[in-house]
Amino acid sequence: MRTCPHPFASLVLLITLSAAAQPPTSPLGPVSPTTGLVLRDDAVRALIQESSGDRIHDGVQRLALIARDTQSGYTEAAAWTKTAAEAAGLQDVRLEPMKDGPQWRATRGELWVAGAHRYRVTSYADLPMSLAAGSGAFEGADVELVDVGTGTQEAEYAGKDLKGKVALTRGPPVAALRNAVVKRGAVGVVSSYSTPPWNLSHRMDGDFPDQVGWGLVPRSLSTPGVPAPFLFMISDRQGRELLAQLRAGPVKVDVSIATQTDTGHLSIVSGVIPGTRAGEELVLTAHLDHYKPGADDNASGSATLLELVRTYTTLIRRGVLPPPVRTLRVLWLPEFEGTREWFSLHGEEPVRRVAQFNFDMLGASLTRAHSRFQVSYTPDWNGSFVNAVSESTLAFMNRFNSVVYPPRKDFRIGSVTGSQDPMDAHMERYGRGSDHQLFNDHGIPGVAFSTWPDDGYHTSGDRPENVDPTQLHRAAFAGLASITVAAWAEGAGALELARLVALHGVRRVAEDEFRARRDLTSVPVAELPETYRLTRAAVRIAYQREREALRSCLSLGAPAAPVQAMAKALESAEAQALGRLEVDGKARGASLREASPSAAERQARTFVPRRVKGQELASFDELARKAAPEQQPRVAAVQAAITAAETALRERGEGELRFYQLPDALASYADGKRSVADIRDAAYAEYGHVFPVDALVELFGLLEQGGVMTRIR
Incomplete structure (x- = not known):
């Protein structure tokens, strides 16, 4: 028997249908008293609960099966990524071919110890990274093996005939290739080296005796018409066995290698989640290339991008999120090389790229790999709202994931199959070393998400079992929370973001003031006047950075008047900070008056460099290698100053990646407004190190002569 619905039930149904018909609201809101984010708490929960570290780990395992450092392997990985991105809901997914160039491939590579007890040492078929990319073809039986130690010192070669033989080294293989092959006629090298110099503070050769390092035979070592040398990489244990x-x-060894170099290209995988505002993009990047297995580096970043896409498209389809305001441009590409190519193809497009988020090495188990999760700030000269967004995200994640059994299960970020490691994530001052540096060099604020260090970095130990699904989930959420703010902010939401920027700016400038006052307190009295000037410059730069970060919210649609008021408030705070610095200086009981400027100082104050358009990605190291003989003393002076700076920063406890490619980091300050003296001050603010002004004049002079810089005056 049918009954009439109760009037109250009909009313509830109408209200429910009306609510369902309402479009989803922006995920942004006022700073949450619970999370400290400018995302609504329900949006935070949705991002946590929909994303999955277990799904990402599945992608890591799939990509780690492919040798992505060859054209065939990279092409296979790119095709799989394209299909997976389309399945995840990414739109306009395409494979964009890069320029044609030489592409190396191997079909066979075996190293045997010859003799009555002949045995195989290593094989390309078993471990592709054991035969270094760029190795030449070679067939030889009973070739003598000669120990050359580290391969770096002339004394290690004294009295040894290398011609037609194979050099065994435990040192950097490129040094042995130059000294044993190019200089002395060896046919190839076998190396047990596995630790790059920027990882020496975390891992020494021999710590992991069964890891095989990643090597490369540079094309510059090959002579036209002469077969390229070969390079086999073996483990420390295997190296010691051969030495015994x-x-x-x-x-004597038997070597059988079949390789060839053809002309071909790699491709960039590109797609979008369309935004509602035309002409504005956020760029999300992960490098797809790497050796097999290359699980953390960088199958983890590539697979995480897929999960970010799937999470967003799912929440948009379900009506939990509206479409983003700004288009999300997602790129999988070869590291550095692919990013350079992408800029050459798309750098002049009439699109405002608001920010970039880079995902590289995200999933290392914090306990097994002795790692930690970190996000980099942008450089001081490129102040942006992305710093406060990233910082607030990590603070929230640490607060609710620092214990195994957090009281708020809805804010716990973990996985079904992963660890229960407590979280201890950190913001790090700007360092280079991945694709975010190229975006910053182009003026686009870029931050990098990563786990560092990693005991398996650039070795055969970088395997899926050392990648933690829980850490992958946490990295994914960190990206999702930061990107969501940047992609959906407009109007009132952009104003709330500006308030968040102002809030976190208070803490950052306080830290900068603390460092400045500490330096002023600890410096010898004789250095007080110079240090006083530098510390005042550092405080001014810190406040300028935060004003620029506030103004970056205007381009997102924040109303001008309140943002300008917040920026104005920083001016009075800056004056007070400078006053405190003056009190500290005078308390030392010595004059703060600087001596008359030297000739180098006067030259630095009038030399205003600007990078030549189209040369944003040129490096000092490349220029130095090509410098004419008469320029070598100037190059050596710059390199000596850089080495001294690296030594000082290292002894002060800074990480190696902090000063990776340091000359290029300094060159990025050249904007046509700062003099070389201003750049010296800005570099002190960023690194806390006083770079000799005469060396900086030489650096920018060499860059000018190399066509990288032009001189405004």
Whole structure:
């Protein structure tokens, strides 16, 4: 029997249908008293609960099966990524071919110890990274093996005939290739080296005796018409076994290598989640290339991008999120090389790229790999709202994930199959070393998400079992929370973001003032006047950075008047900070008056460099290698100053990646407004190190002569 619905039930149904018909609202809101984010708490929960570290780990395992450092392997990985991105809901997914160039491939590579007890040392078929990319073809039986130690010192070659033989080294393989092959006629090198110099503070050769390092035979070592040398990479244990055999008597090896170099290209995988505002984009990047397995580096970043896409498209389809205001441009590409190519193809497009988020090495198990999760700030000269967004995200994640059993389960970020490691994520001052540096060099604020260090970095130990699904989930959420603010902010939401920027700016300038006052307190009295000037410059730069970060919210649609008021408030705070600095200086009981400027100082104050358009990605190291003989003393002076700076920063406890490619980091300050003296001050603010002004004049002079810089005056 049918009954009439109750009038109250009909009213509830109408209200429910009306609510369902309402479009989803912006995920942004006022700073949450619970999370400290400018995302609504329900949006935070949605991003956590929809994303999955377990799904990402599945993608890591799939990509880690492919040798992505060859054209065939990279092409396979790119095709799989394209299909997976389309399935995840990414639109306009395409494979964009890069320029044609030489592409190396191997079909066979075996190293055997010859003799009565002949045995195979390593094989390309078993471990592709054991035969270094760029190795030449070679067939040889009973080739003598000669120990050259580290391969870096002339004394290690004294009295040794290398012609037609194979050099065994435990040092950097490129040094042995130059000294043993190019200079002395060896046919190839076998190396047990596995630790790049920027990882020496975390891992020494021999710490992991069964790891095989990643090597490369540079094309610059090949002579036209002469077969390229070969390079086999073996583990420390295998190297010591061969040394033990050499001490007992001569060792001969059989080598069988089939390689060739053809002309071809790699591709950039590109797609979008369309925004509602035309002409504005956020760029999300992960490098897809790497050796096999290359799980953390960088199958983890590539697979995480897929999960970010799937999470967003799912929440948009369900009506939890509206479409983003700004288009999300998602790129999988070869590291550095692919980013350079992408800029050459798209850098002049009439699109305002608001920010960039880079995902590289995200999933290392914090306990097994002795790692930690970190996000980099933009450089001081490129102040942006992305710093406060990233900082607030990590603070929230630490607060609710610092114990195994957090009281707020809805804010716990973990996985079904991963660890329960407590979280201890950090913001790090700007360092280079991945694709975010290229976006910053182009003026686009870029931050990098990563786990560092990693005990398996650039070795055969970078395997899926050392990647933690829980850490992957946390990295994914960190990206989602930061990107969501940047992609959806407009109007009132952009104003709330500006308030967040102002809030976190208070803490950052306080830290900068603390460092400045500490330096002023600890410096010898004789250095007080110079340090006083530098510390005043550092405080001014810190406040300028935060004003620029506030103004970056205007381009997102924040109303001008309140943002300008917040920026104005920083001016009075800056004056007070400078006053405190003056009190500290005078308390030392010595004059703060600087001596008359030297000739180098006067030259630095009048030399205003600007990078030549189209040369944003040129490096000092490349220029130095090509410098004419008469320029070598100037190059050496710059390199000596950089080495001294690296030593000082290292002894002060800074990480190696902090000063990676330091000359290029300094060159990025050249904007046509700062003099070389201003750049010296800005570099002090960023690194806390006083760079000799005469060396900086030489650096920018060499860059000018190399066509990288032009001189405004």
